Amino acid sequence: MALREIREYGDDVLARPCKEVKEVTPRIRELIEDMFETMYDANGVGLAAPQVGVLKRIVVIDCSPEGDEPHLLINPVILETSGEQTGYEGCLSLPGKSGVVTRPNYVKVKALDIDMKPFELEGTELLARAICHECDHLDGHMYVEKVEGELVNNEDLQREDDEE
Numbered sequence: 001m002a003l004r005e006i007r008e009y010g011d012d013v014l015a016r017p018c019k020e021v022k023e024v025t026p027r028i029r030e031l032i033e034d035m036f037e038t039m040y041d042a043n044g045v046g047l048a049a050p051q052v053g054v055l056k057r058i059v060v061i062d063c064s065p066e067g068d069e070p071h072l073l074i075n076p077v078i079l080e081t082s083g084e085q086t087g088y089e090g091c092l093s094l095p096g097k098s099g100v101v102t103r104p105n106y107v108k109v110k111a112l113d114i115d116m117k118p119f120e121l122e123g124t125e126l127l128a129r130a131i132c133h134e135c136d137h138l139d140g141h142m143y144v145e146k147v148e149g150e151l152v153n154n155e156d157l158q159r160e161d162d163e164e
Contacts, residue, residue: 048137099147
């Protein structure tokens with residue numbers, strides 16, 4: 001496994017739609033392992049393949065504080081959403097910044113696992129937000145397109161939290 005360079009906002013690869021994965025080759029397996037390692041190393045909760053420069057429909061997510069609930073979504077398709085949540089959202093491809101984004105509070109997604117077997121995953125709150133955020137990446141979109149108001153520096157948010 002290896003850490004991969006996380007592409008940053010402005011990189012053309014982040015604005016391009018990804019291609020479906022037709023089969024899980026040894027190279028795809030290596031990419032998936034590297035994506036998990038890169039996400040954990042960057043203290044992220046999700047990472048999409050284009051964020052490491054690969055235009056494939058692959059997403060990794062782990063919202064658990066201990067990093068023990070990893071999710072791999074190959075060719076994910078959101079089937080259903082409901083409810084609404086509004087909160088600060090950040091992205092590993094735009095380090096140090098956050099913005100207020102409204103997302104569904106519940107999401108149901110279908111995807112393929114590492115063995116190309118279909119499954120469905122349901123998530124609420126942070127997992128729902130992460131699924132939507134990462135699936136947006138696969139279509140060449142970033143959360144900054146949805147930000148309500150201005151982007152803020154994460155240090156400023158931390159100061160506000162400390163003052164409360």
